[in-house]
Amino acid sequence: MAIDPLALFSDAAIPMELLRERAYNLRWATLPPDVIALTAADPDFAVATPIRQALSDYVAGGVFSYGPAEGLPEFRRACASATRIRKGFSCDPEQILAVDSAAAGMMHVARLALQPGDEAIIFDPVDFLFKASVEAAGATVKLLPVDPDTGALDLQALQRLVTPRTRLLGVCNPHNPVGRVLTRAELQVLGDFAVSHNLWILNDEIWSDIVYDRSTFVSLPSLSLAIAARTFTIHGFSKTFGLAGLRIGFVIAPDxxxxxxxxxxxxxxxxxxxxxxxxxxxxxxxxxxxxxxADAFVDHLRNQRDMAHARLTAIPGVTCLLPQGTYVLFPSVRALERSAEEIVQILLDQGRVAVVPGAARWFGPGAEGRIRIVFSTSRQLLTTGLDRAAAVLGRPWSRSAS
Ligand SMILES: Cc1ncc(COP(=O)(O)O)c(C=O)c1O
Structure with a gap:
């Protein structure tokens, strides 16, 4: 049965009272009640009905014994099947490890691949979890530049960054926070490079269901057996299905x-x-x-993306790449002559809208001069948030003296 995104993801569908009670990590529960949260990448909508039904059926059984260490057989089968059907990569359920979040999966892979003193090449900017995972393993990061204006990867830099201590290459596809879906050609270069230098690949595909033209997504290990043999792929359920609080994800091991x-x-x-x-x-x-x-959610998000992108880029001095995947926008606010941190504070104080600064601690030094705006909410909340942001950022203060 077709699902109508207009009904399912309407303004009335936002469970605001519960969000204020339950949505942490920079979101509604941590902010004053008059502030609109466009911060951490987490949907504002309640999860799909079959998920709620499955949970209540299981809870009604009243048995909560230890499960298998690898993960429930039905979970591993469902993950392998979705990976094959939706991502075009065939793996065996036996290669799948259930983990208590994509974040934990990333840390496990980093600890498997790296010893203290080793090095890993990761994108810059990119989600902070890459750096955090590498550092948790006692290793250090080398940064591969991603141009946030175009999303282009500086693939030439790979040769310059690799050393005898390099053991791991981090790949984030689709890319958070730039929103790009990597091309087959880029993935081929990255994969071949990892193979030729005997690097493990930490391949984060958590965003791979939020892609606006699904035909553009290529799963890295599907490129060749040699690349698949070096790749650990990370998936999660926080972004597409709103299960962040349940801390659940999986890792596909090469063999x-x-x-x-x-x-x-x-x-x-x-x-x-x-x-x-x-x-x-x-x-x-x-x-x-x-x-x-999920597909209806992506239809809703496409409309949100188009509206938010048009509204943001109409603000003098603000430029932004149109995301091909993810539900984040990463506009440049450099021309507004304030640091991203200052702009975020001004948006909060004067506009009562919360966004994430493009600070090194969140995304790396390459994020400087940008803010990240999440649009996985209703049309009305996003419009109000953007109205407020436009009113504040469009004022002459931003281009005049402090
Ligand atoms: C690229 C990327 N990887 C991993 C995660 C972490 O997801 P989880 O909630 O499953 O730990 C996020 C969440 O923002 C992300 O954007």
């Missing part, structure tokens, strides 16, 4: 041997870590029964 290393480094068999069975039940329902919902 049985690397799966063993991964589950060992994750300490999953000791039960010191592991994904909650309830979270896996929710995620299995998402991948089994909620694709029509």
């Amino acid at each position: 049985a041997e690397q799966f063993e290393r991964l589950i060992t480094v994750a300490h999953a068999r000791t039960t010191m870590t592991g994904a909650s069975t309830l979270s896996q039940i929710a995620a299995t329902a998402a991948y089994t029964d909620c694709w029509p919902w």
